[in-house]
Amino acid sequence: MKALVMTAVKHLEVQNDYKKPTPKPNELLIHTAWAGICGTDKALYNGLPGSADAVPPIVLGHENSGVVAAVGEDVEGFKVGDRVSVDPNIYCHKCYYCRTSRPELCEHLDAVGVTRDGGFAEFFTAPAEVVYHVPDNVSLEAAAVIEPISCAMHGVDLLETHPYQNALIIGDGFEGQLIAQILKARGVREVTLAGTVDEKLANNQKHFGFKVVNNLKHPEEIAKDGYDIVVEAVGLPATQEQAVEAARRGGQVLMFGVGNPDSTFKVNTYKVYQKQLHIQGSFINPYTFEDSIALLQSGDVDPLPLISNILDFAHVEDFVSGKLGNISKAIVKVAGEDA
Template sequence: MKSVVIQKPNELVIEERPLPAPAAGDVRVKIKLAGICGSDSHIYRGHNPFAKYPRVIGHEFFGVIDAVGEGVDETRLGQRVSVDPVISCGNCYPCSVGKPNVCTSLVVLGVHRDGGFSEYAVVPSKNAWHIPDAIEDKHAVMVEPFTIAANVTGHAQPTEHDVALIYGAGPMGLVTVQALKGVYRVKQVIVVDRIEERLAMAQRSGADWVINNAEQSLQAVLDEKGVKPTLIIDAACHPSILQEAITLASPAARIVLMGFSSEPSQIVQQGITGKELSIFSTRLNANKFPVVIDWLEKGLINPEKLVTHTFDYHHVTDAIELFEKDQRQCCKVLLTFGQ
């Protein structure tokens, strides 16, 4: 089989590898589609501290089970599945409180273990989620990105009365817009970004109001309208955002941090306690695949609004470079494997 392998930072090859056999409890998935994420680019460029090389990247992937290991029901053969990349122990404290996404021995497919940019991948059976026939392939491959939004909203518990402010109209900001509007029917969703084309994508995804904060002060615009967000989501990950969010937030608001910035943020504690704000962080997803599959079955979200480009996997280098360089026109890029 052919696999996309990062041998070391900035060295990508398409390598011939032996066809893997599933071990006990595993299934083998014949990959049909995979999505490119920022973390794939970070591993390629050597900017992910968790990655070990060589590595088959890719943690957003969909395909069909073509082999099962010992102990796996053979009726799973031929099932269409999307794969949850989060592999956890099930026994540690985070796992015991429903947070396998921060398991003390966390393994993420495509980061710590070979992922889905390959013609075949072996994964734990419990991580391969059956996709109903009514859900198209091109939607099924997008389940994992939407689980990020499901994790955010699981923390924040949005209601139709919320006024939500999202920093960043990249893929993670946009999936969150769709979840807030399509699933939770939030009264108002405001998106702030510095790229006009991204703001247009946010409007297509359901944002009620978009603001370019390269051209105007976000605080001044919100103050002029008398808007105090009750839910603020940082999907842009800049050290200055947290303090601004604390300043802008309504009393009793919730703030959710999605980013992995290693730069320090300077905040004034009084702003948090004075308003009794709740601050959450979110990483990956905690058993959210069935949640998103249900959203798709009910037509509450539309992944096609995010997909801008599709490449055959042989052109993966071109695909990643487009993803990295064209933030104006490019949002979600898919790779096609054997059909």
């Protein structure tokens, strides 16, 4: 089968004779339709950690949709031809964190497209426990990004949301844009999206009605002490510090952006005390696929206007190496809707 293989750090290779996997008794074989490309894939390509370490040779691709091609002998509830999406994160169910209802912190995390072959291939396998049916009114293209929606959902789940609140999302990457939609769906009164790409900001204002601010050109438009909820979705010290400054008294700051492992930021500890801030991190997506699918099914979240680039295997390296810029969201068409 055809696959895009990371044979070494900073090297991807299209192979036409990669061995087609065989599902274990508890697994499904999935014919890939679409595979999203994530900032985590950029990190893994550059030798940085994602949810776990990716050791070459490996087929990346942890955001996937497809059609069931074969069913392991112990699997129930699925049949060949079912349209599905896959939560890549596989928990051990045995460690301290799994046994205390915090599986996202699992000490033995396994992940499709990170520690085992993923969706940058014509076929991949996954345990049935992490595979979800896709509703008829949701396209496989949209279903390929249920995983990033579910990560955004987990972040929002960690917040206490109310209709009276106003929210600021710093960062116009795909996750920041999704978080803005989910907060709006949760009934938050006013959502402001701050970013650096005018085209992305205008697109979000047009499709979803968000207030928008170009954080490079007009940072003064972001009010200090002005927001009940501030989501930092960039991962840079400057925007992390800005997030703390922007939160009002009693505010919540969600540090969602993935920073460099060696980065730090300064925080005025008196302001954290005096404003009684709640500062929260967010990691992956524990059991948020069902809610994410429901948001897609209802239309309360629509990722399709955010997808800016459809690539083939040969051009994925252009994206993860940084040759392609100003991308809202890129996905790989493997078999497409014909899977």
